[in-house]
Amino acid sequence: MAFKPANSIQDLQYFGEFGGVNPSISDSSTYTFLSAKTMFDTFEGNADGCYLYSRHSTPSNLYLGEALAAMEGTETANVSASGMGAITPVLMQLCGAGDHVVSSRTIYGGTYAFLKNFTPRFNIETSFVDITKLDVVEAAITKNTKVLYCESVSNPLLEVADIKGLAEIAKRHNLKLIVDNTFSPLSISPAKLGADVVIHSLTKFINGSSDTVGGVVCGTQEFINDLRNVNSGASMLLGSTMDSLRAASVLKNLRTLHIRMQQHSLNATYLAEKFENDGLKTVYPGLASHPSHELFTSMMNEKYGFGGMLTVDVGSLDKANELMELMQEKNLGYLAVSLGFYKTLFSAPGSSTSSEIPEEEQKEMGLSDGLIRFSIGLDADIERTYNMMRECMEKLNILEPEMA
Numbered sequence: 432m433a434f435k436p437a438n439s440i441q442d443l444q445y446f447g448e449f450g451g452v453n454p455s456i457s458d459s460s461t462y463t464f465l466s467a468k469t470m471f472d473t474f475e476g477n478a479d480g481c482y483l484y485s486r487h488s489t490p491s492n493l494y495l496g497e498a499l500a501a502m503e504g505t506e507t508a509n510v511s512a513s514g515m516g517a518i519t520p521v522l523m524q525l526c527g528a529g530d531h532v533v534s535s536r537t538i539y540g541g542t543y544a545f546l547k548n549f550t551p552r553f554n555i556e557t558s559f560v561d562i563t564k565l566d567v568v569e570a571a572i573t574k575n576t577k578v579l580y581c582e583s584v585s586n587p588l589l590e591v592a593d594i595k596g597l598a599e600i601a602k603r604h605n606l607k608l609i610v611d612n613t614f615s616p617l618s619i620s621p622a623k624l625g626a627d628v629v630i631h632s633l634t635k636f637i638n639g640s641s642d643t644v645g646g647v648v649c650g651t652q653e654f655i656n657d658l659r660n661v662n663s664g665a666s667m668l669l670g671s672t673m674d675s676l677r678a679a680s681v682l683k684n685l686r687t688l689h690i691r692m693q694q695h696s697l698n699a700t701y702l703a704e705k706f707e708n709d710g711l712k713t714v715y716p717g718l719a720s721h722p723s724h725e726l727f728t729s730m731m732n733e734k735y736g737f738g739g740m741l742t743v744d745v746g747s748l749d750k751a752n753e754l755m756e757l758m759q760e761k762n763l764g765y766l767a768v769s770l771g772f773y774k775t776l777f778s779a780p781g782s783s784t785s786s787e788i789p790e791e792e793q794k795e796m797g798l799s800d801g802l803i804r805f806s807i808g809l810d811a812d813i814e815r816t817y818n819m820m821r822e823c824m825e826k827l828n829i830l831e832p833e834m835a
C-alpha cells in the first residue's frame with residue numbers, strides 16, 4: 432500500500448496534562464527524580480520516559496520529533512536548533528579522521544561549505560559529484576567512504592536524486608545514505624525509498640512562517656540514541672538543541688503542512704508552465720522538460736505535487752536584480768533568501784545562498800548569473816500574480832509585450 436505521510440501525522444494523538452488539545456509545553460531546563468537510582472539509569476540511557484536535562488531531550492521536542500518521524504516513516508527523530516544543527520552532527524557522528532564522504536555537488540551552500548572547508552580540519556575528505564549519474568557516484572567511492580550525501584531535490588538547481596538507485600549503491604558498499612528532504616516534504620519520502628537518515632531544515636516549508644530556524648534528523652532508534660548519547664553523541668555534545676517553546680510552535684504549524692504543500696505546488700506548476708510557454712528558461716520538476724521529471728513522478732506521493740520551488744534564467748545578474756526589485760515594489764513577494772513562506776520569496780542564488788561555491792564551480796554545475804530562485808507562495812489568485820509578474824518582465828524587456 433502507498434505510504435500516506437499526512438495520515439501518519441494525523442493518526443498521532445496528543446493531550447495536554449489538563450486535557451488540552453495541544454500537548455503542554457515543558458518550560459524547564461532540568462527535571463527532578465524521585466529516586467537517585469533512576470537518575471543514574473537515565474544518565475546511562477536506560478530509563479525510558481524519564482527526562483534529565485533539556486539539551487538531551489524534552490517532552491515538547493519529543494512530540495515534534497515523533498510527528499516528523501511519522502511523516503518520514505522512520506522509527507524516531509531528533510529535533511535541533513537549525514537545519515545545519517541537524518546536518519553537522521549527523522556527519523560528525525558517522526565520520527571520523529581518515530573517513531571519506533561522497534556528496535552531491537549541488538547542495539545547500541552551508542552544507543557545501545561545511546564539507547569543503549570545515550571537515551578537512553578533522554581529516555574528513557569529500558568528493559563532490561554529479562548525483563544524477565549513478566556510475567559517477569559509485570566510481571567516487573573509496574575504501575574509506577562512510578557516507579553518501581544528497582538532497583532529494585537540490586538547492587538551487589532542482590536536480591532530483593534517484594534515491595532508490597543511491598540506496599542500492601550505499602547498501603552494496605556498506606555506506607549510510609543521508610538525504611536532506613527540505614525542498615520536498617510530504618512529496619518525497621526518502622526513508623521509504625531506502626535512505627538511512629532523512630534530514631530537514633524545519634525553517635522552510637515545514638514551519639512555513641519564516642519566524643524561526645529549526646531542524647530534524649529522522650532515523651532508526653539506534654542512530655538517534657547514538658546522536659543523543661551523553662558520552663559520545665554529536666547532537667548532545669555539539670549542543671544545537673531546539674527550545675521547547677519553539678518545538679511546540681513548529682508542531683502547531685506542521686498541522687497545516689499538507690494543505691500548504693498542495694497550494695505551493697499548484698501555484699508553482701501554474702507559473703512554471705506559463706513562464707516556459709513565454710519562452711523563459713524555466714526549471715521545475717513538474718515540467719515535462721525537466722530532465723528528472725519521470726524520476727520525480729516515480730518517487731512522489733502524488734497528492735502533494737512537485738513542490739513550491741522553481742528557477743527562471745533571465746540572462747544576466749543585472750536583469751535578475753532589476754526584476755526582483757521591481758517585483759518587490761509591486762508587492763509580488765520579497766527579495767529574500769529562504770523558502771516555504773506564505774509569500775513568494777526570490778533571490779539570485781549565485782550571489783547569495785550559493786555564494787560559498789566558487790564561481791568556477793558554479794559555472795560547471797550550471798548555476799548561471801541570471802538565475803532567479805523562486806519559492807512560490809500561497810497566493811489565492813495565481814493568475815493575477817502571473818499577469819503582474821509578466822508586466823514587470825515586459826517593462827524590463829525580458830519578455831516582449833503580448834500581441835493582442
Ligand SMILES: *Cc1c(COP(=O)(O)O)cnc(C)c1O
Pocket residue numbers: 513514515516539541542582586611613614632633634635644645646
Ligand atoms: C536552509 C537549508 C538548510 C539549512 O537549514 P538552516 O535551518 O538554515 O540551518 C539545509 N538544507 C537545505 C536544503 C536548506 O534549504
